[in-house]
Amino acid sequence: MDKLFEYFSKMIRETNIEFHRYIYSRINWESRMIGLTGPRGVGKTTLVLQHIKENLDLNESLYVTAEDFYFASHCLLDLADNFVKMGGKYLFVDEIHKYKDWSKELKLIYDYHSELHVVFTGSSILDINKGASDLSRRAVMYQMQGLSFREFLQLFHHIPSEIYSLQDIIAHKVEIPGLEHPLPLFHEYLQKGYYPFALENDYDIRLRQILNLTLESDIPQFADMNVSTGRKLKQLLAIIAKSVPFKPNFSSIAKILEVSRNNISDYCLYIEETGLITQLRDAIGGIRGLGKVDKVYLDNTNLIYNLAHENSNIGNIRETFFLNQARVFSDVVASPVSDFLIDDMTFEVGGKKKGQRQIQDVQRGYVVKDDIERGYMNVLPLWQFGMGY
Numbered sequence: 001m002d003k004l005f006e007y008f009s010k011m012i013r014e015t016n017i018e019f020h021r022y023i024y025s026r027i028n029w030e031s032r033m034i035g036l037t038g039p040r041g042v043g044k045t046t047l048v049l050q051h052i053k054e055n056l057d058l059n060e061s062l063y064v065t066a067e068d069f070y071f072a073s074h075c076l077l078d079l080a081d082n083f084v085k086m087g088g089k090y091l092f093v094d095e096i097h098k099y100k101d102w103s104k105e106l107k108l109i110y111d112y113h114s115e116l117h118v119v120f121t122g123s124s125i126l127d128i129n130k131g132a133s134d135l136s137r138r139a140v141m142y143q144m145q146g147l148s149f150r151e152f153l154q155l156f157h158h159i160p161s162e163i164y165s166l167q168d169i170i171a172h173k174v175e176i177p178g179l180e181h182p183l184p185l186f187h188e189y190l191q192k193g194y195y196p197f198a199l200e201n202d203y204d205i206r207l208r209q210i211l212n213l214t215l216e217s218d219i220p221q222f223a224d225m226n227v228s229t230g231r232k233l234k235q236l237l238a239i240i241a242k243s244v245p246f247k248p249n250f251s252s253i254a255k256i257l258e259v260s261r262n263n264i265s266d267y268c269l270y271i272e273e274t275g276l277i278t279q280l281r282d283a284i285g286g287i288r289g290l291g292k293v294d295k296v297y298l299d300n301t302n303l304i305y306n307l308a309h310e311n312s313n314i315g316n317i318r319e320t321f322f323l324n325q326a327r328v329f330s331d332v333v334a335s336p337v338s339d340f341l342i343d344d345m346t347f348e349v350g351g352k353k354k355g356q357r358q359i360q361d362v363q364r365g366y367v368v369k370d371d372i373e374r375g376y377m378n379v380l381p382l383w384q385f386g387m388g389y
Contacts, residue, residue, distance in 0.1 A: 001082065004070055008063045015049040019155045022163075022328075022389040023144045024050065031140045033110050036121045038144035039275025039299070040210045040218075041195045044121040047144070048092050051119075061090040066099035076102065080109045084116055096120040097218075103135055110138045123218060123274070145275070146194040146300055148325060149186060149386025156193065157185060164387045166330055166342065170366065172375050174384045183373060186383040190317060194302040194324075207306050211237070211276065219270045232257050236267050240277055241307035245295040245316055248279075268296065275299050278323055283333040283341060294334035300324045314351070318370050322349050322385055329388045337362060349382065 021043050027034065029051060036044050052061050062083055064070070070079075076099060083091060091109075096102045102120075109118060120139075153159040153176070161176045168174060176182065192198045197206055215237065220230040235257055240246075250264040257264070271277050278299050281291030297320045298304050304312050304320060319339060326332050326342065335341040338348040338358045346362045348354065352371040356378075359365030370382040 001070075001079070004062065004064050004068065004079075007068070008061075009058075011049055011063060012053050012058065015046065015053050017050050017054055019151075020050060021047050021144065022148065022151060023047070023142060027051075027142055028140065029055070032114075032117055033106065033135065033139040034117075034119045035135070035139045035141040036119065036144060037141065038121075038123070039146070040123045040214060041197055041207075042144055042146045042275075043196045044123075044144060045094055046196070048094070048119055048121060052090070052092065056090050060088055061092070062088055063092040063094065065094040066096050066102070071099060076105045077108055077112075080113060080116060080118075084113050089115065090117045091119075093118070093120045095122060097122040097222075107135060107138065110135070123214075145324075145328060146302075147189075147196060148328070148389045149189050149193070149383060150389070152189045152193040152386075153179070153185060155196065156188075156199065161387065163389060164384070166326075166388065169375075169380060169384045169387070170345075172380075174387055176387075181373065182383050183371065186386070189386070190301040190321060191305045192302060194300045198302075204306055207302065211303075211307075214274045214276060215271075218274055223266075223270060232259060233267055233271065236264070237271060237276060237307070240271075240296055241298060241304070245280075245297045245319055248293055248296050268293075272299075276303065278320075278327075280323060280332070280334050280340075282336075291333060297323060314370075318349050318351070318368075318382060322347065322368060322382065325386045325388060338365070 024047055036048070038044050049063060052058070052063060064079070076093065080091060106118065106120065109116065147155065150161050150163065153161060159176065159179050164174050179185070192203055195207065197203065200206070215233045216230050219225065219233060236253065239253060239256065248268070250261050254261040254264050268277065268279060272279050276299050278297045279293045280295045280297065282294050284291045297316070298307065301317050301321050301324070304317055322340065323332055326340070330342045333341050335346050338346045340347045340349070344364055346359055346365045347368050348358050348365065349368045350370070352369055354367055354369055356367060359367065366378045366380050368380045368382050368385070372381050375381050375384070
């Protein structure tokens, strides 16, 4: 275990605690078992290391990654047993989905060691959700997404701001002290501001690496796919990137990929759950995820610029940003008359010249415009929807 503690100490020393992600303060760290999921690259590892560094006794804590060679010859349950005997109280396991039968062992750890607090993270949301069902009465689950525009301003440009609710945005209460003209930074965010590692060099290359790992490793490992099927996922994402937003025609896509139509809906679900696409559903059923898929988008605007290149469509970018940011604080579904529906409010997203025609007969209709700094009446600036978390 010496190597594990040595690696843990190194990680703690290198952890910066100046900036915290939005979910940091929302987690109930007193829970005995916590699961944190989210796409690769959104900052899960940094978040848990910050919590350890700021709040815990390092002599009672241990952070490990399930990808460590240690687990080639040792099991997680034995690690927990030995750690508790040494006085350990807080065990953090990163990339838990890389460990076979992880949920069964975590269940035993929870039952055997009532004095031990366990936090685990995972990027393969599909696998985590599947395993979390075994831990339903034990683990408290949290899902984390990439940076909001508000977080981007603070992390990249040291411009702090409070969080604003949807009602604040509608009431035109958003104010950012020290930022008179937000649009130049907003356009920077759309291209390279969603993932915290954009602060480092070779952002586009690293983002492609995440895409490849997700499509070639995470999903095939979960779904027990062969190599050729994994390649189909990359082809499907390429089709989506060039076409979004589009109303899915799974039959035509199935012909292009030479696979069953039923497989396409499964593939889209896999890709959505790993944070690469978003499927906008209608309001039928009234519960998130049960409605029929109305449109398919790439998950965030950085993916559009990375994958679509010259096929990037400004209308698509605007809608993708709105959906990506608003879904964190609201349930967003497809509007039968416009773009999006949140509760009883209809939102039409467009550019500076977007009119009121599509929502003129809607009681609570709003026009969300890009390229404007301030709102008025039922006209709302697009960038302000990035201030909600």
